[in-house]
Amino acid sequence: MRRLLASDWFGLTIIAFAGFVAISALRPDFLTPFNIFVLLNTIALATLIALGQMVVVALGQMNLSLGSIGGLTAIGFAAMMQLWGLPVPVALLGGLLLGAACGAFNGWVTARAGLSSFIVTLATMAAYKGINLGITQAQPFYNIPASVKAAGNASLIGPIPVLLVPALVAAIAIWVLLNQLPLGRQILAIGGNAHAAELSGISIPRVTVATHVISGMLAGIGGMMAVARLQIGQPTIGDDWLIPSFTAPVIGGAVLAGGHVSVAGTIAGVAIIALITQALVLFRVDPYYVQFLLGALILAAVGANRLREVRAQRAAEARP
Numbered sequence: 157m158r159r160l161l162a163s164d165w166f167g168l169t170i171i172a173f174a175g176f177v178a179i180s181a182l183r184p185d186f187l188t189p190f191n192i193f194v195l196l197n198t199i200a201l202a203t204l205i206a207l208g209q210m211v212v213v214a215l216g217q218m219n220l221s222l223g224s225i226g227g228l229t230a231i232g233f234a235a236m237m238q239l240w241g242l243p244v245p246v247a248l249l250g251g252l253l254l255g256a257a258c259g260a261f262n263g264w265v266t267a268r269a270g271l272s273s274f275i276v277t278l279a280t281m282a283a284y285k286g287i288n289l290g291i292t293q294a295q296p297f298y299n300i301p302a303s304v305k306a307a308g309n310a311s312l313i314g315p316i317p318v319l320l321v322p323a324l325v326a327a328i329a330i331w332v333l334l335n336q337l338p339l340g341r342q343i344l345a346i347g348g349n350a351h352a353a354e355l356s357g358i359s360i361p362r363v364t365v366a367t368h369v370i371s372g373m374l375a376g377i378g379g380m381m382a383v384a385r386l387q388i389g390q391p392t393i394g395d396d397w398l399i400p401s402f403t404a405p406v407i408g409g410a411v412l413a414g415g416h417v418s419v420a421g422t423i424a425g426v427a428i429i430a431l432i433t434q435a436l437v438l439f440r441v442d443p444y445y446v447q448f449l450l451g452a453l454i455l456a457a458v459g460a461n462r463l464r465e466v467r468a469q470r471a472a473e474a475r476p
Contacts, residue, residue: 168408168424175431183438192315195434200323201381202426205397206404207330208374210422213405214334215367216347216414217266217273222375222401224284225258227394230379231288234297234389237304244303251380252373258284259372263365288391297389308384319381326374331419333370343367347414403429403450406457429453 179186205222212219219225233251236242242250258280266276310318334340342363345353354360375394382393406412407428408421433446 165408165418165420165424168421168428172424172427172431175428175435179431179435179438183435186434186438189315191434191438193311193317195430196315196320197317197385198430198433199426200317200320201378201385202400202404202430203323203423204326204374204378204381205401206408206422206426207326207419208371208378209401210405210408210410210417210419211330211334211343211367211374212273212371213402213410213412214343214347214414214417215364216350217364217367218277218402218412219259219262219368219371219375220274220277220398221258221262221281221284222277222371223394223397224281224288225255225372225375225394226379226382226397227391228258228284228288228379229255229376230383230393231292231297231389231391233380234300234383235291237301238297238299238389244301248380251376255372255374255376255379256369257372259368259370259375260365262372263368266368267361267364292389292391294391296391300383300387300389304384305387308381308387319384322377322381326377327419327423330370334417334419339363339366344415344417347411347416349415399447399450399454400429403454403457406454406461409461411461412458425457 185191205226208222209219229251232254233247236247236250237244262273262277262280265271265280266273269276307318312318312321332340334344342353342358345356345358346360346363350360375397378397379393383389386393404425405417405422407425408418408423410417410422429450432449435441436443436446436449
C-alpha cells in the first residue's frame with residue numbers, strides 16, 4: 157500500500173475519478189453518451205500527443221516540433237488520398253513513415269551536430285509548419301474518404317470510440333518499451349546520467365535518433381487521427397499541441413531533466429486535463445482561461461516534482 161501511494165499515477169487517478177464524480181453530480185448531462193464519446197475521443201488524441209513528448213522527456217530532451225510534425229503528417233495523409241488517390245491503408249503507412257522521417261531528422265541533427273534539442277526542434281517546428289503551409293496554401297483538403305470519416309465518429313461499444321484503440325495500443329507499446337526492452341532502459345539511463353550511460357557502452361546518438369523517431373511516429377498517428385475526427389485535412393492541426401504535450405507528462409510525474417517518466421501517470425494527467433476542459437465547457441467558463449489553467453498546472457506539477465526530489469535527496473543524505 158505504501159508503494160502504491162508513492163506511485164506517480166495512483167493519486168492522479170483518484171483525483172481524476174473524484175473530478176468525474178463531482179462533475180457528474182453538478183451537471184447530470186455530463187453523463188450523456190455524446191459527452192462521454194467526445195471526452196474519450198479527446199483523451200485518445202491527447203494521449204498520443206503526451207506520449208510523443210514523454211518519450212523524448214525521458215531522454216532528457218524535448219520536442220517542440222511535435223505539433224508541426226502532426227500537422228505535416230495530417231496534411232500529407234490527406235494529400236495522398238485526395239491528390240494521389242492512394243488507398244487508405246497505403247496513405248496510413250505513408251503518414252507513419254513521414255512522421256518517423258521528421259523525427260529521425262530531429263534526432264540526427266541533435267545527435268550529430270551536438271546541438272540542444274530545444275534549438276533543433278524549435279527550428280524544425282517552423283520548417284515543418286512552413287512546408288505544411290507551402291503544400292496547402294493554407295487551404296484544407298476536403299475530399300477525405302468516407303471510411304476515414306466514419307472511423308472518426310465510430311464507436312466500439314456504446315460511447316467508446318474506435319480512435320481509443322490506437323491510443324491504448326500506443327500506451328501499452330511505450331510501457332513495454334520503457335519497462336521491458338533494452339532501448340527503453342537505455343533511454344532512461346541516458347536521461348538519468350548521460351555520461352555514465354556512455355561509459356557503459358550505450359550509443360547516445362543511436363538512442364537519440366530512435367527516440368525522436370518514436371516521438372515523430374506518435375505525432376504522425378495523432379495527426380491522422382485528427383483528420384478522421386475533423387473530417388478534413390486542416391493545415392492548423394497541431395498548432396495547439398505544444399503546451400498540452402508537456403502538461404500531461406509533467407503532471408504525471410515526468411522529470412524534465414530526464415530519467416524518470418510514467419506512462420500511467422501521463423494518461424492520468426491527460427484524463428484530468430480533459431475533465432477540466434470538459435467541465436469549463438459545461439459550466440460555460442471563458443475558454444481563454446483554459447490556457448491559464450494549463451500553465452498553472454505545469455508550474456504546480458514542476459514544483460511538486462522538485463519538492464519530491466529535494467526530500468529524496470535529504471533522505472539519502474541522512475542515511476548512514
